[in-house]
Amino acid sequence: MFSRLRLLRPLMQIYYPLWSQHRVSSSLISRKYDVSSILTKLPPDSEVASEVMNFIMHVTVDLMKTRAQDLMGLMERKEREQKDLMETRAQDLMDLMERKEREQKDLTERKEREKMDLMERKEREKMELSKTLTNLENDMKTRTELLLRSKRMCNMRGALEFIRSEIRLWNKPSSFRDPTDNVLMDLIHDATFVSYLKQTCLLNNTQYKDAEKCMGGLYHTVSKRFHGHDNNIEIDARDWSVNEVLSLGGLFNYFRIPYAYYNDRGELASFPFKLAERS
Structure with a gap:
């Protein structure tokens, strides 16, 4: 029996057991299962004492296994909790x-849209x-053309006024107050002049009556809006028929x-008609 107690002692030391004169007490065994008082009444070599010791050893081993299982369960639970915490x-x-990636992507797309x-x-x-x-x-360009046309018309008006003054020198009875168009019609x-104009029309296959009809309205055309002139006389095909x-x-x-003569493209060009020689 004592040899069994020696084998049991290392196991019971884990739970701080007390062993004295066949009395057993352990913090792992509830006091209501304390059999030390019974063991003291049994002979030292009693089989009952041996059975009790075996029972105590088995209970102690079971308690140790239970404690180990509880400890393992606790460790596993802690490990699972730690794992769950890490996963979370x-x-x-x-x-x-x-x-953050979505926010950065949204920000980039918004910036790109704003840029576009x-x-x-x-x-x-x-x-x-x-x-x-x-x-x-x-x-x-239109205003410039109008301004240039105005300038051309003003200069043309001055030239026609010069012609009117020449005609007045030839035709003494004409009044100074006569309209210029009437004076031009005196030609x-x-x-x-009629012979000269007819020869010019003949050279250009043009009807004399058409040219004669234009004579009465030339001065009126250039005098509609403009006054004043200089010495640059220009006949621009864009202004006249x-x-x-x-x-x-x-x-x-x-x-x-x-x-000077300018064609319908506004380019300086030779006069397009043949003119008769003045006699």
């Missing part, structure tokens, strides 16, 4: 990274500005007034 934290970190909107707005503004500049250029009664161009060229050539 890892998932939270992944969610945070995904959220800005570029489109700038392009529209550029097109509108270009259109405005084109309109201004066209308007300026139709001048045999020399074909018969008017012929009549003006004939008048200026007859009175030896120098002039």
